[in-house]
Amino acid sequence: MRPQMVDLRNGSTVTEFILVGFEQSSSSTRALLFALFLALYSLAMAMNGLIIFITWTDPRLNSPMYFFLGHLSFLDVCFITTTIPQMLIHLVVKNHTVSFASCLTQMYLVFGVGVAECILLAFMAYDRYVAICHPLSYAQIMSRQVCVKLVSTAWFFGLINGIFLEYMSFRNPFCRDNHIENFFCEAPIVIALSCGDPQFSLKMIFADAIVVLLSPMVLIVISYARILASILGRTSSSGRGKTFSTCASHLTVVIFFYTSAMFSYMNPRSTHGPDKDKPFSLLYTIITPMCNPIIYSLRNKEMKGAMVRALGRTSLAQAESI
Template identity: 45%
Template sequence: MSGTNFTLIMEFILLGFSDLPNLQGFLFGVFLVTYMSILTGNGLIIVITKVDPALQTPMYFFLGNFSFVEICYTSVTLPRMLMNLLTQNRNISVVACAVQLCFFLILVIAECLLLAVMAYDRYVVICKPLYYPLIMNYKMCVQLVIGAWITGIPVAVGQTYRVFFLPFCGSNKLNHVFCDMPPVVKLTCGDTFASQFSVYADAALFALIPLLLILGSYVKIIKTILKLPSTTGRYKLFSTCSSHFMVVILFFGSGFIVYFRPKSNNSEGLDKVFSLFYTIVTPMFNPMIYTLRNKDIIGALRKLTLK
């Protein structure tokens, strides 16, 4: 492409919240407390789902794995954000950016698929209770979790290679809080249509399809619950599913706004805000959502603290 200023960029500058110079210390404190709460809350869920005999069921097996994904998922982005805020050094090498993006994509896909698996588990236990022990046996649960983890690896590696194989031109300033796909693609030159199309195609495949499966499961769950004669039984089952559905709305809602919202020159600030929802807010509220509405987990926490 004649006339295009291709440059060999060796590092990016993550602008993050550089437009708020007077709030750097405050933001560092907020994100540090948030990260500690994410590690503590999700770590507690992992521990109690492993050690409490009453929680040795598929639902809590998936919840423990989901909490582990949340910890890994947050640890890919938040420590770097904290370092940038503390040192004011926002430089990140192209290799480090590619590694961060690759792991981020792997964990995003794993989270989407695990949320779909958890919805399927609720569907089986409510709509097919007699077959539940047969369908959701230990082997099946392990296979579903492993599948959620490894499915995204080739996709993430391929997407990362495709994007970073393109030349970068002009500015090396990445107007985001971490190396996410849309802002990185925006800095590339040449024929970016194929890369942009593959980004949205994979987002549709690994986010939209799991979301549709989740919604389909809940449609069948709600139909089954409404047929129950007991009001108490209906309330109990709705309460069991509501925590998971709240996490789904938080995670998928903010993710779809970032990836599928019409872009404009003034949308980068909003993208940063909404990206914090699915990278920080959901992992932070996940333990609270599941704990406050779950008597089994509250009981397990009490037993753990009294030991």
């Protein structure tokens, strides 16, 4: 039976949430935010879309690293699309309500895609470890079949874990309030609105965050500790510089994503508030997906070359069609 939200003041059933978001901002501020977030969203979609295209079509990028990068960009496209378009609409319309089903669906997608990205980032760190520390066995260890299995594993655990987190978030009826102090349905805030004691659900989400955030992080730390030891043992300074550049890109992405996600799901709710939650929510829902392709592209000569070739082919095709 679907949980219901009951308003104790009049006994009626509440069937929607109200996303407060930036509702209290002035009209000029909302217009400025709309223009800013629309530009960031467009940039993130364009950059991630370009990476997906070139990693899946350019034969020169036929390696596990770019295979994983293409799927990371696809996850970023899914992740950013679950929250930002709705926020843009709410910045220009007065009606900020979302149905129970819409809130439930949005939260599941955020959970599923977010967990899948955590796991994929760990697999990307392992890929760099094998490439740098075991170069002679790299092609055998990271075969195409293995890469497909790793990406499938990330998606599988993300979607399955999303079901568990969804249940913990909506296991109780809602009877306190239906105002969500954020621009999307974020689990800890929604749970705090439920009837009874929300502590059990919050503790379970905290425990789950330890598994899905800290476990991949342990694999990332171990991988890069061994990579660092291998790099420092080399005599070639040019080889060190190239390896450091590649690893620095991945570590920057990891730090952005994990820092914001850990603050949102592993901190006591007593330390949170709208002024603290929204900036971190914006960081991992729009800033990180936008920065990922920029970070990887600017620090990778092969990616920049592939982008130039792709844009060149597009320009040539347009010229021939005229």
